[in-house]
Amino acid sequence: MPADATYIKTCPLCEAMCGLKISVEGGRVTKIRPHEDDVWSRGYICPKGTTLGHLHEDPDRLRQPLVRRGDEFVEVSWEEAFAEIERRLQPVIEAHGKQAMTVYFGNPVAHNYSLSRYTGAFIPMTDLPVVYSAGTVDQWPKNVSNALLYGGMWKIPVPDVDRCDHLVVMGANPHASQGSLVACADILGRFDAIRERGGKVIVVDPRRTGTLKHADEWLPIRPGGDAALLMAWANVLFAEGLVDLGHLAGRVTGVEEVEALCRDFTPEAVALRTGLPADDIRRSARELAAAERAAVYGRIGTCTQEFGTLASWLVEVLNVLTGNLDKAGGSMFAKPIAWSLLSLTPPDFAEGYSFHRWKSRVRGAPEVLGQVPISCLAEEIATPGEGQIKALLTVAGNPVLSSPGCAELDAALPELECMISIDNWLNETSRHAHVILPGLSVLEQPHYDEMQWSWAVRSAGKFSEAIFEPETERPAEWEILLTLAALVQGQKAADVDTRALDQLFFAGLVAAITQLPGSRIEGRDPAEIVAATPGHGPSRLLDFQIRTGPWGECYGEDPEGLTLAKLAAEPDGIDLGPMVPYLDEVLATPSGKVELAPDYITSDLPRLREALGKGEEGLVLVSRRHVRSNNSWMHNVPALVTGRDRCTLIIHPDDARARNLEDGATARVSSSAGSLEVPVEVSDEMRPGVVCLPHGWGHDKRGARLSVASRHAGVCNNVLAPGDLVDAPSGNAIVNGIPVEVAPA
Ligand SMILES: Nc1nc2c(c(=O)[nH]1)N[C@H]1C(S)=C(S)[C@@H](COP(=O)(O)OP(=O)(O)OC[C@H]3O[C@@H](n4cnc5c(=O)[nH]c(N)nc54)[C@H](O)[C@@H]3O)O[C@H]1N2
Ligand SMILES: Nc1nc2c(c(=O)[nH]1)N[C@H]1C(S)=C(S)[C@@H](COP(=O)(O)OP(=O)(O)OC[C@H]3O[C@@H](n4cnc5c(=O)[nH]c(N)nc54)[C@H](O)[C@@H]3O)O[C@H]1N2
Ligand code: SF4
Ligand SMILES: [Mo]
Numbered sequence: 001m002p003a004d005a006t007y008i009k010t011c012p013l014c015e016a017m018c019g020l021k022i023s024v025e026g027g028r029v030t031k032i033r034p035h036e037d038d039v040w041s042r043g044y045i046c047p048k049g050t051t052l053g054h055l056h057e058d059p060d061r062l063r064q065p066l067v068r069r070g071d072e073f074v075e076v077s078w079e080e081a082f083a084e085i086e087r088r089l090q091p092v093i094e095a096h097g098k099q100a101m102t103v104y105f106g107n108p109v110a111h112n113y114s115l116s117r118y119t120g121a122f123i124p125m126t127d128l129p130v131v132y133s134a135g136t137v138d139q140w141p142k143n144v145s146n147a148l149l150y151g152g153m154w155k156i157p158v159p160d161v162d163r164c165d166h167l168v169v170m171g172a173n174p175h176a177s178q179g180s181l182v183a184c185a186d187i188l189g190r191f192d193a194i195r196e197r198g199g200k201v202i203v204v205d206p207r208r209t210g211t212l213k214h215a216d217e218w219l220p221i222r223p224g225g226d227a228a229l230l231m232a233w234a235n236v237l238f239a240e241g242l243v244d245l246g247h248l249a250g251r252v253t254g255v256e257e258v259e260a261l262c263r264d265f266t267p268e269a270v271a272l273r274t275g276l277p278a279d280d281i282r283r284s285a286r287e288l289a290a291a292e293r294a295a296v297y298g299r300i301g302t303c304t305q306e307f308g309t310l311a312s313w314l315v316e317v318l319n320v321l322t323g324n325l326d327k328a329g330g331s332m333f334a335k336p337i338a339w340s341l342l343s344l345t346p347p348d349f350a351e352g353y354s355f356h357r358w359k360s361r362v363r364g365a366p367e368v369l370g371q372v373p374i375s376c377l378a379e380e381i382a383t384p385g386e387g388q389i390k391a392l393l394t395v396a397g398n399p400v401l402s403s404p405g406c407a408e409l410d411a412a413l414p415e416l417e418c419m420i421s422i423d424n425w426l427n428e429t430s431r432h433a434h435v436i437l438p439g440l441s442v443l444e445q446p447h448y449d450e451m452q453w454s455w456a457v458r459s460a461g462k463f464s465e466a467i468f469e470p471e472t473e474r475p476a477e478w479e480i481l482l483t484l485a486a487l488v489q490g491q492k493a494a495d496v497d498t499r500a501l502d503q504l505f506f507a508g509l510v511a512a513i514t515q516l517p518g519s520r521i522e523g524r525d526p527a528e529i530v531a532a533t534p535g536h537g538p539s540r541l542l543d544f545q546i547r548t549g550p551w552g553e554c555y556g557e558d559p560e561g562l563t564l565a566k567l568a569a570e571p572d573g574i575d576l577g578p579m580v581p582y583l584d585e586v587l588a589t590p591s592g593k594v595e596l597a598p599d600y601i602t603s604d605l606p607r608l609r610e611a612l613g614k615g616e617e618g619l620v621l622v623s624r625r626h627v628r629s630n631n632s633w634m635h636n637v638p639a640l641v642t643g644r645d646r647c648t649l650i651i652h653p654d655d656a657r658a659r660n661l662e663d664g665a666t667a668r669v670s671s672s673a674g675s676l677e678v679p680v681e682v683s684d685e686m687r688p689g690v691v692c693l694p695h696g697w698g699h700d701k702r703g704a705r706l707s708v709a710s711r712h713a714g715v716c717n718n719v720l721a722p723g724d725l726v727d728a729p730s731g732n733a734i735v736n737g738i739p740v741e742v743a744p745a
Contacts, residue, residue, distance in 0.1 A: 001027040002467055008035055008571045009464040011049045012111045012442050013630055015183040015452045018045045019573070022052065022443070022467060029053025029443070039575040040460045041185035046178060046627050047640065052442055054637045056468065060705050061424050062438035063471060071703075073426065073436070078474060082483055082493035084435050088418040089487055092391045098128055100390045101418075101488065104377065105133040106397020107631055112439070114478035115396060115422075116450035117538045120341040121478075121505040125485035130360075130380075136373045137403060138300065139181065140732040141308035143369055147353045148598035149316050151588030153369055154342045155333065157319070158182040158455045159295035160579055161190040163329035165199030166291030168284075170226055170315065171301020171736075175210030176625040180299050183334075183449075183456040188214045190457075199291075202284065204229065205301060206622055207650070207692055208685040219284065220687040222275035223620050223737035224306035226298065227608050229274045229281060230314035231265035234258060236285035237321050239266075244289070246323030251583065254597030258317055261602055264609070273612045275687070289322055293329025301622070305736045307608055308727035313601045320596055326583035333586045334579055336453035337461045337552075337562060338545035341509075343454065344516075345588065346370070352590055355600060355729075361387045363724070365731060373731045374399060375723030378408035381415055391418040393484065396439075400428040401632040401698050401716050404733045405723025407674055410701075422480055425633065426705035428698070439477040443467045448542050459550075459580075462573030463542075463564065478502075478537050502536050509541075513548065518585075520554045529555055539564065551576060604729050616689045619655060621671070621720060622736040623695045632696035635709035647714025648681040650692040651742065656682045659742055666745040669693070671738050673722040676715045677745045691742060693717040695735070 004025045011018045019038025023031040032050040036043035055061070065081030066073040076084070092100050103122075109115045123131065135143070143153035159167055159182055172180060179187040191201050191214040201215040206223050221229060237243045238259045245252060267278035267285075274281070288294055298315035302308065316325070324330030348370070356366040362379040365372040377399070380389045392413070400410045413419060413432035421430035424438045439445075447464040475483070479498045482505075486496040510533075511526040513519050521529060532555055533544050543564035546552050553561030567574060589595050628640045635641050649667055661667055663682040668675060669691070678693065686692060698716025699709040718735070725734040 007467045009443070009467065010447055010462055011045065011052065012113075012447050012449070013048050014111070014178050015180060015455070016044070016046070016178040016185040016187070017041065017183060017449055017452055018049050018185050019462065020045065020049055020052070024467065029056065035572070037572045038462070039573040040458070040462060044186035044189070048628065048630060048634065051634070051637045051639055054639060055634075056441040056443045058636060060426070060636055060707055061441060062426060062436060065438065066426065066436040068434045079493070081435050081437060082487065082496070085418070085420055085484070086487055086493040088434055089391055089420070090490060092417050093488065093490070096390060098126070098488070099387045101128055101392070102377070102380070102389050103128060103131045103393045103395060104374065104397050104399055105131070105395050106399070106402070107134050108396040110451050111449065112396060112477065113445050113447050114476050114538045115439070115481070117341060117541050118478035118481040119395070122481045122485045126488040128488070130372070132371060132374045132377055134374070134397060134402060136371055136731055137304060137733040137735065139303055140368065140371070140730040141303045141312040141727055142181070144309050144730045145313040145316060145601060147369065148600060149313070149589070149594055149596065150586060152343065152345060154340070154454065155586055155588070156181055156455055157316075157325060157331040157333050158457060159297040160329050160332050160457060161187065161194065162457060162578060164293045164295045165194060165197060165329065166288060166294035167191070167194055167199070167201045168204065168288065168294070168296040169201065169211065169215070170204040170296065170298040171303070171305075172297065172299030173205065173209040173211050173625065175213070176627050178627070181455050182297065183452045191215060200287065206687040206690040207624065219276055219280065222273065222616065222687070223622050223690060225274035225276070226302045226305070227307035227310035227314055228265065228270040228612060229276065230311060230318055231262045231608070232267045232270040232274070232281050233285040233288065233318055234262040234314070234321060235265045236267065236282055237289055238262065240286070242286065242289035243321045244323050245320065247327065248320060248323055248325060248594070252320055252594040252596050253591055254595060255321075257597035257602070258321070261597070261605060269612055272615055275616070288318070293327065294322055294324050295319065295331045297331070301736055304623070304733055306611070306727065306734055308732045308734070309601055309729035310604055310608055317596060320594060325594070326581045328578070328581070332579040333582065334454055334456050335459045335550055335582065336456065337459055337574070337576065338448070338453065338542060338549050340451050340454050340545070342451055361385070368729070368731045371731070373723070373726050373733060374403045375405040375733060377403075378405060378412040378723065381412040382408070390416060392416050392420070394419070394421045394423065394429055394433070396423060398427055398429045398632045400701070401696060401718065404718050404721035404725065404735060405673065406716060406718040408723065420484070422477060425636070427633065428701045428704050431701065431703040437480050439480070440470055440474075441468070444470050445476060446539065458578050459576040460573055461567055462570070463568045465568070476537065499536060506530065506533075506540060510544065520548050520552065520557070524555070601729060607728070619689060619691050619740050619742055621669070621717070621738040621740045622690055622692050623717060624692050626694060629694065629696055635697070635699060635712055636706045638708050641708060641712040645679060645712075645714075647678065647694055647697040649678045649742070650681045650683050650686050652686040652688040652690070653682050653684055654688050655691070655742070656680065660744055661742070667742050668745045669720060669740050669742050671720040671722065671740045674719040676719050678715050691740065
C-alpha cells in the first residue's frame with residue numbers, strides 16, 4: 001500500500017498530458033487536483049483527469065486474466081491463461097500459417113507506457129503479414145501525405161499556437177478533444193491569447209462547436225468540402241500574387257505543378273461543394289496570406305472524410321505557399337527530448353514509400369503504409385478460403401464500437417478459433433475473446449508518453465512513477481506482448497523468458513541506431529551502449545531515447561546532458577523551450593526537399609473536380625466528441641455520465657421541422673449500412689443538411705461487464721457507417737459525411 005501522501009502524475013488519457021496531484025489515504029485515491037507547478041500544463045486539467053482514481057478502483061476493471069468456458073468467463077492464473085493461448089493459438093498457426101492470425105491495435109496503445117514501446121518489438125518478432133489499427137479510422141491520410149511530402153509518415157508539423165497570429169482550425173474541436181496531433185495543455189487558452197494579441201482564429205466545421213467560443217469566425221463547411229476549399233485558397237494565392245515561400249524558397253519542389261493544378265478551382269467553382277460563399281473564400285485566403293505568422297491546422301474532420309488525403313495534403317500545401325512551414329508562429333516540427341520509436345523508418349520503406357504492394361484477400365483493398373481499412377477485418381474472418389483469419393489479438397481497442405461496418409465485425413468475431421484481448425475491461429469487443437489479459441491500471445505503472453511529445457508545442461518532458469503496486473504479482477503489458485510474440489513463434493508458454501527477449505530487442509534496437517546515418521551514436525560500439533544502459537523494459541528504452549535525443553548525455557559525449565534519472569529527479573518536468581526551425585534535419589525525401597506535388601496524391605484530383613458539381617441531396621451524418629468521453633471506454637466512470645443524455649442526434653431546426661421532429665423526440669436514422677433510434681436535440685449549431693451523433697456509445701451488448709456504461713448505453717454511430725466507404729488514396733474510413741435519412745421513430 002502506498003504511503004498516505006500526494007503524488008505527482010501526468011494524466012495519460014490524451015495529448016494534453018496534464019500534470020495531476022493525486023492524494024492517497026489508506027490505499028485509496030481521495031482527491032485529484034491540477035498540478036500548478038507542472039512546467040508543461042501549469043495547472044490545467046479537464047474533468048477526465050480527476051477520474052483516474054475511479055478508473056483504478058472500478059470494480060469492473062479486470063485484475064486477473066479471464067478464460068472463456070462455454071458462455072462464461074472464469075478468472076485464471078497467468079500461467080493458465082498463457083497455457084490456454086498456447087493450446088488455442090498454436091494449432092491454428094501450425095495448420096494455416098501466420099496468415100491466419102492478425103492483430104488490431106487500438107487508441108490507448110498510443111498513450112500507454114509499455115504498449116506503445118513494445119508494439120515495436122511485437123510486430124517484427126511475429127512478422128504477421130497483415131495487421132490492423134484504429135489509424136485507418138483516424139489519421140492515415142496525414143500519414144500518407146506527410147510520408148510523401150516530408151519523407152516520414154509521422155513527420156507531422158503542428159501549429160505554433162503560442163506565437164502565431166492567424167490560426168485556421170479545420171475539422172477539429174479542441175473544446176472536446178483537447179487537441180489532437182498537437183499536444184498543448186489548455187489549447188483553448190492559447191486560442192484566447194492569439195485573439196488577445198490582435199490575431200484571429202477561424203474554425204472550418206459543419207458544426208458551431210464549443211471551440212467557436214474561442215474563435216472569431218465560423219466557416220460552416222459542407223462535410224467533405226475541405227479539399228475544395230483549400231484548393232480555392234491556393235488558387236487565390238496564385239491568382240493574386242500572394243504566394244510567398246519566404247525562407248522555403250529553393251527547398252520545395254512541385255510549386256509550379258500545384259499552381260497549374262489549382263487553376264480551375266476558383267472560389268466560384270468550389271462554392272457549391274464547400275457550401276461557402278465565394279466572397280468568404282476569397283477574403284479568408286487574403287487574410288491568411290496577409291498574416292505575419294499563420295498556421296492552417298487540420299484534424300480528424302479533414303481525415304475521416306471523402307477527400308481525406310487531398311485535404312490533409314492541402315493543409316501542408318497552404319502552410320508552404322504562405323511560407324509558414326518551419327517558421328516560428330507557423331506550422332512547425334516538434335523536437336522531443338526523447339525521440340519516439342515511431343520516428344524510425346520501417347525497414348520495408350527504407351528505399352522510399354510505395355503503395356499498393358499487396359491487396360486484401362476478400363475485397364481486394366490495396367495496402368497503404370502496411371495496412372488496409374479496419375472494415376476489411378470482418379470479411380477476412382467470415383469468408384472461407386486460403387488465408388482466412390482464424391486467430392485475432394486485440395490490443396487496447398474496441399473495434400466492435402469504433403469501426404465502420406461494426407455490426408458485421410460483431411457477427412464475425414464469434415467464428416474465430418482463437419481470440420485474445422489485451423484489455424482492462426470486458427467490453428463490447430473483448431466479450432468475444434477466448435482469453436482476456438488485463439494490463440496494469442494507469443496508477444500502477446510509470447508513465448512517459450512515447451509519441452505525444454512528437455507533436456508538442458514545446459520541447460518539454462516529465463516522468464511519472466507508479467503510485468500503486470498491483471494487488472497480485474502480474475506481468476506488465478510489455479511482458480504480455482513479448483510472451484504473446486514468443487507464443488506466435490511457437491515457443492512453449494512455460495519456456496518463455498521475457499527478460500531474455502527484452503535483452504534481444506534492446507540490443508537489436510541499439511545496434512540499428514548505431515548504424516542509422518545522422519544518429520548521435522552512429523558508428524559507436526553497440527555492446528558498450530547496451531552495457532551502459534541499466535534496467536529493462538520500457539524504462540530502459542526511455543533512458544536510451546532520452547540519452548540519444550537532442551539534449552541527451554549520449555553515453556559520455558555530454559556529461560551535462562539529459563538521462564532518465566535526471567528527468568525523473570524533476571517531478572514538475574523540464575522545459576527546454578518552444579519549437580525551433582529544423583526542416584533540413586527533418587526532411588527525409590529522396591530529393592532532400594519538400595516534395596509538394598506527389599503524383600500519388602495529385603492523381604486523386606479528378607475525383608474532387610467531379611464532385612464540385614454535386615449539390616446537397618438529403619442529410620449527411622458527422623461525428624462528434626465530448627470532453628467527458630474518451631472514445632468508447634470511459635462511460636463506466638459514474639462522474640462522467642451523470643446529467644443530460646449526451647448520446648443524441650443534433651439536427652438543425654429547419655431539418656427537424658421538415659421531418660416533424662421536435663427536441664427530445666426519438667428519431668430513426670438510417671443509412672445504407674443500418675439504422676438506429678436515438679433522441680433528437682434540435683439546435684442551430686448544425687449547418688442545415690448535416691446531422692451529428694457522438695462516437696463511442698452503444699453499451700447495450702449482452703455479455704459485456706460495464707455496469708455503469710450499460711445503464712447509459714446510447715447508440716453506436718458506426719452501425720450507420722458503411723465499411724466500404726473509404727478515402728481512396730489512404731484507405732481511411734469515411735465516417736463524416738455519410739448520407740442518412742432521418743424520420744420520427
Ligand atoms: N464514427 C466514428 N468512428 C470513429 C471515430 C469517429 O470520430 N467517428 N474516431 C476514430 C478514432 S480517431 C479512434 S482513435 C478510434 C478508437 O477506436 P479504438 O481504439 O478501437 O477504441 P477505444 O474506444 O479507444 O477502445 C480502447 C480500448 O482499450 C481499453 N483500454 C483502455 N486503457 C487501456 C490500457 O491501458 N491497456 C489496455 N490493454 N487496454 C486499455 C479499453 O477498455 C477499450 O477496450 O475510433 C475511431 N472510430
Ligand atoms: N474528450 C475526448 N478527447 C479526445 C477523444 C475523445 O473521444 N474524447 N478522442 C481522442 C482521439 S482518438 C482523437 S483522434 C482526437 C480527435 O480530435 P479532433 O480532431 O479535435 O476531433 P473531434 O472533437 O471529433 O472534432 C472533429 C470535428 O470535425 C468536424 N467535421 C466533421 N466532418 C467535417 C468535414 O468534412 N470538414 C470539416 N472541416 N470538419 C468536419 C466535426 O463537426 C467536429 O467538430 O481527440 C482525442 N481526444
Ligand atoms: S485534458 Fe483531461 S484527459 Fe487530457 S490529459 Fe488533461 S486531464 Fe487528462
Ligand atoms: Mo483517434
